[in-house]
Structures are given as structure tokens and as C-alpha cells.
Amino acid sequence: QSVLTQPPSMSAAPGQKVTISCSGSSSNVGYNLVSWYQQFPGTGPKLLIYENSKRPSGIPDRFSGSKSGTSATLGITGLQTGDEADYYCGTWDTSLGAWVFGGGTRLTVL
Amino acid sequence: EVQLLESGGNLVQPGGSLRLTCVASGFSFSNSAMGWVRQAPGKGLEWVSVFSAGGGNVHYADSVQGRFTISRDNSQNTLYLQLNNVRDEDTAVYYCTKARGMVVLTARLHFESWGQGTLVIVSS
Numbered sequence: 254q255s256v257l258t259q260p261p262s263m264s265a266a267p268g269q270k271v272t273i274s275c276s277g278s279s280s281n282v283g284y285n286l287v288s289w290y291q292q293f294p295g296t297g298p299k300l301l302i303y304e305n306s307k308r309p310s311g312i313p314d315r316f317s318g319s320k321s322g323t324s325a326t327l328g329i330t331g332l333q334t335g336d337e338a339d340y341y342c343g344t345w346d347t348s349l350g351a352w353v354f355g356g357g358t359r360l361t362v363l
Numbered sequence: 364e365v366q367l368l369e370s371g372g373n374l375v376q377p378g379g380s381l382r383l384t385c386v387a388s389g390f391s392f393s394n395s396a397m398g399w400v401r402q403a404p405g406k407g408l409e410w411v412s413v414f415s416a417g418g419g420n421v422h423y424a425d426s427v428q429g430r431f432t433i434s435r436d437n438s439q440n441t442l443y444l445q446l447n448n449v450r451d452e453d454t455a456v457y458y459c460t461k462a463r464g465m466v467v468l469t470a471r472l473h474f475e476s477w478g479q480g481t482l483v484i485v486s487s
């Protein structure tokens with residue numbers, strides 16, 4: 254059972270928009286900055302969003318992040334088949350003294 | 364271009380030891396906090412450890428505290444993870460990561476770059 258809760262799976266059609274939620278508590282999402290990672294099968298993860306809403310260089314603006322209270326959200330617009338991947342949120346948990354990841358969301362674009 | 368190349372993964376018996384290595388290039392390794400994250404087969408990501416550029420400010424997951432040791436050789440641009448007294452549940456792909464900044468500031472921490480991973484299998 255992950256400290257951060259994400260929906261296990263989501264699906265949407267090409268061109269549509271999807272939002273992936275990451276629910277935590279006052280000791281993690283509510284207190285520290287959240288980042289999001291994209292992982293394709295058999296490869297290492299890639300940073301998509303950091304500090305709640307910032308995009309690293311090279312990440313298209315179709316990807317966005319936001320945070321409100323103890324929940325964070327990853328938004329993806331103009332879905333492409335190439336966006337099919339696993340998505341993870343993560344942050345530091347001040348009470349645990351540890352970094353925590355969400356359980357991951359498998360996104361299907363069909 | 365940032366490159367992180369892990370090696371050292373292998374089959375190891377329960378209770379045994381193993382050292383993982385990550386050779387870094389394309390950035391100032393000696394000025395970068397670094398860490399390890401693992402992923403059991405078919406499972407999600409699990410953070411293992413992170414520490415600052417100078418080797419201080421070390422953090423471990425409870426699941427590995429006292430058994431795993433993170434270290435670095437800044438002269439060789441190399442990160443290590445020593446695994447001792449391994450257990451079945453340590454079976455995973457281990458990813459080397461470049462963390463934000465020089466010093467681990469937990470409130471702002473994130474993992475900027477990742478390697479492709481090295482597989483550790485714990486089995487008798």
C-alpha cells in the first residue's frame with residue numbers, strides 16, 4: 254500500500270485530455286514539492302514535472318502539473334499513442350523521513 | 364547529455380552481498396546529489412537512498428537501513444550501492460539517479476535523470 258494514492262489505470266482516446274491524481278497527506282504532498290515521472294516498459298523513468306508544476310527542458314507543454322492541499326495532478330493534453338506509459342508521482346514525506354512514490358498509473362491511449 | 368550507466372547486478376543468495384556501480388558522465392558529478400531507486404518485477408518504484416554531493420546528508424529507506432550503504436568516488440564520477448545481508452524482497456532493477464542540486468533539500472528533492480538499471484535477483 255503506497256503512501257501516495259494514484260489510480261492504477263486510466264484510458265483515453267488520442268487527442269483527448271487526461272488528468273492523473275496523486276493523493277497524499279499533510280506530511281508529504283501537503284508540505285513538500287511534488288514531481289512526476291514517466292516510464293516506458295523496460296526503460297528507466299524520466300522526469301516530467303518537478304516542484305509541482307515546472308517542466309524540465311525538452312518536455313512538451315502538453316504535460317502540466319498542479320497541486321492543491323494534499324493532492325497533486327498531472328495533466329496531459331492532446332494525447333498521443335506515444336504517451337502510453339506508467340506515470341508516478343513522488344515527494345518527500347517529512348513524518349517518515351523518506352521519499353515516497355505513488356503506486357503508479359498505467360495510461361492507455363486507445 | 365547526462366548518462367548514468369549501472370552495473371554489478373547479479374544473482375545472489377539470501378544473506379549474501381553485492382556492490383552496484385553507476386558511472387556518470389555529461390554533468391558535474393562532484394556537484395550533484397545522487398541516489399538509488401529500485402523496482403521489483405512488475406511492481407512500482409521504491410526509493411532506496413539519496414545523499415549530497417559531498418557524501419553527507421545521507422538518507423535511507425527503512426527497508427534497507429543498516430543493510431545497504433551508498434557511497435561515491437567523485438574523482439571517478441562513480442556512485443556505489445553496497446548491498447549486504449540481502450533478502451528475497453531485495454530482488455529488483457536498481458536505478459541510479461541524479462538528484463536535484465548539490466545538497467539534499469528534502470522539501471525540493473526530485474530525481475532529474477535516471478539510468479537504465481541493473482537487475483539484482485536474490486534467490487537460493
